[in-house]
Amino acid sequence: MDLGILGQISFSWDFVVSFFSIILINLILSGDNAVIIALAVRSLPRPQRIKGIAFGSSVAVVLRVVLTFFAARLLEIQFVKFFGGAVIIWIAVKLFVEVTDEKEVHKEAKTLWQAIWVILIADITMSLDNVLAVAAASKGNLFLLLFGLGLSIPLVVFTSNLLSKLMDKYPVLIYVGAAILGRVGGEMMISDPFVFGRLHPSPIVQYCVEFFFMVGVLVAGKVWLKWAMVREVPALQPVIPTIPSVYPEGKENLAILTLSREYKNGSVEIGRAVAQQLGYVLVDRFRIYDKLMAVGEKWGRLAHELEEERPSIWEKYDREYLGFIALVESAIYDYAVKGGAVILGRGSAFLLHDVPHVLKVRVYAPMELRIKRMMEEDKVDRLTAERVLTDIDKSRFGYVQAIYGKNYKDVKHYDLIFNTAIQSYEKATKEIVETLEEFNQRVTPEGLQQLKDRALAAKIKALISIHPDIFIPTLAVTHDGRAVVLEGKVHGPKEYRLVEEIARETAGSCPVTNQLVFRR
Numbered sequence: 001m002d003l004g005i006l007g008q009i010s011f012s013w014d015f016v017v018s019f020f021s022i023i024l025i026n027l028i029l030s031g032d033n034a035v036i037i038a039l040a041v042r043s044l045p046r047p048q049r050i051k052g053i054a055f056g057s058s059v060a061v062v063l064r065v066v067l068t069f070f071a072a073r074l075l076e077i078q079f080v081k082f083f084g085g086a087v088i089i090w091i092a093v094k095l096f097v098e099v100t101d102e103k104e105v106h107k108e109a110k111t112l113w114q115a116i117w118v119i120l121i122a123d124i125t126m127s128l129d130n131v132l133a134v135a136a137a138s139k140g141n142l143f144l145l146l147f148g149l150g151l152s153i154p155l156v157v158f159t160s161n162l163l164s165k166l167m168d169k170y171p172v173l174i175y176v177g178a179a180i181l182g183r184v185g186g187e188m189m190i191s192d193p194f195v196f197g198r199l200h201p202s203p204i205v206q207y208c209v210e211f212f213f214m215v216g217v218l219v220a221g222k223v224w225l226k227w228a229m230v231r232e233v234p235a236l237q238p239v240i241p242t243i244p245s246v247y248p249e250g251k252e253n254l255a256i257l258t259l260s261r262e263y264k265n266g267s268v269e270i271g272r273a274v275a276q277q278l279g280y281v282l283v284d285r286f287r288i289y290d291k292l293m294a295v296g297e298k299w300g301r302l303a304h305e306l307e308e309e310r311p312s313i314w315e316k317y318d319r320e321y322l323g324f325i326a327l328v329e330s331a332i333y334d335y336a337v338k339g340g341a342v343i344l345g346r347g348s349a350f351l352l353h354d355v356p357h358v359l360k361v362r363v364y365a366p367m368e369l370r371i372k373r374m375m376e377e378d379k380v381d382r383l384t385a386e387r388v389l390t391d392i393d394k395s396r397f398g399y400v401q402a403i404y405g406k407n408y409k410d411v412k413h414y415d416l417i418f419n420t421a422i423q424s425y426e427k428a429t430k431e432i433v434e435t436l437e438e439f440n441q442r443v444t445p446e447g448l449q450q451l452k453d454r455a456l457a458a459k460i461k462a463l464i465s466i467h468p469d470i471f472i473p474t475l476a477v478t479h480d481g482r483a484v485v486l487e488g489k490v491h492g493p494k495e496y497r498l499v500e501e502i503a504r505e506t507a508g509s510c511p512v513t514n515q516l517v518f519r520r
């Protein structure tokens with residue numbers, strides 16, 4: 001199909017290869033730009049994050065259009081394609097290895113305009129690789145060039161750390177992407193006007209050159225990575241954050257109560273009554289806030305802002321959000337280890353689902369009754385009450401679904417269920433207290449040790465997740481009964497050693513089994 005000045009769309013082998021090469025190039029090279037945007041806005045208040053993304057990315061889009069136009073024109077000049085191909089090959093090897101220090105680009109903005117500026121500067125410096133590779137892969141076809149440009153923009157603006165997550169889950173994409181970049185770089189070098197005019201390479205020679213650089217990139221990357229792993233480096237002396245204990249001593253041999261939470265369903269009142277009668281610690285949102293605030297002010301702010309809210313796609317793969325969830329889970333485990341705790345919501349029933357001495361209780365009430373309670377207690381009209389309750393329910397349902405993959409309304413997850421429309425708070429409290437006395441008999445040394453082991457693993461995961469020099473979206477820290485087990489894909493030897501050092505220092509005498517692997 002002839003599109004005039006836009007070039008041609010055909011189903012020839014060259015066109016199809018170029019088409020899919022551009023898609024993979026964008027998937028691979030747009031990831032760094034997307035991560036920069038996420039890091040630039042992560043310190044802003046939530047309402048300003050969208051503005052920072054929109055304004056910063058809009059300006060970046062204009063720059064990308066200009067850079068793409070000039071890149072396409074420059075590739076027609078002698079030697080530009082040759083040296084540009086060499087740059088692309090260097091980018092491919094560097095992408096494959098990815099052991100360079102990223103501190104210079106991990107800048108957090110404190111204001112909206114700072115965020116826009118960081119995004120703008122990052123896109124200028126980091127878009128050149130994407131633009132050059134797409135321009136080369138398009139081979140002068142304006143349609144493919146514009147297609148590559150149009151594809152890169154939404155990938156950069158909207159995907160953020162989702163691309164990194166995708167590459168972590170499917171590392172073969174890195175191999176394929178690096179090989180494609182190697183092929184594109186080789187094709188640029190052999191087709192440079194000066195080189196082509198002097199050597200007049202046949203198609204077979206051209207294909208051989210492209211294949212050589214495809215394989216060469218992977219081999220060079222592997223050699224570089226192996227060298228980086230075995231070379232002598234100074235001993236790391238990381239600043240390891242701490243998670244202080246800010247709660248009163250509990251009674252280790254007492255059972256634990258988890259209560260599902262819906263606004264105005266009565267769970268808070270019932271939980272408070274149980275805690276008062278038994279001398280338990282009530283772990284509500286204020287205790288979680290204090291716990292996270294003791295770690296750092298920004299974590300306390302997140303505890304206030306993200307009160308069991310459904311995470312957006314942006315937040316779900318955000319470094320800061322993953323750290324926040326890890327801290328919340330560590331806090332819940334800390335209270336559970338102390339025993340004698342009433343834990344409200346936050347998916348605690350699912351986090352502690354297989355601990356024998358944890359009583360899991362679901363409290364609910366019909367929407368009509370909750371609306372009535374809110375109107376009377378909060379002095380709001382019916383429309384406001386219905387809207388607020390519906391929004392809160394959606395957020396909390398989405399939170400549990402996103403973090404634990406469970407439906408918190410499913411009765412099979414609970415030991416007791418109370419409908420406060422037909423059962424009074426007093427009756428529910430009395431039955432829970434009596435059942436907790438029975439659950440106290442389930443406390444065993446084995447069960448307590450299991451809980452302590454999992455609490456240790458959760459603490460290590462939290463410390464790793466909030467460390468500013470570490471980002472492992474696939475991180476899993478568990479305890480197999482003998483040792484703490486580290487799993488996930490790290491970016492390089494430096495991150496590998498830092499994670500291991502944090503784990504071993506926190507674990508103390510407990511053994512650590514390191515099963516971390518490199519992303520390649």
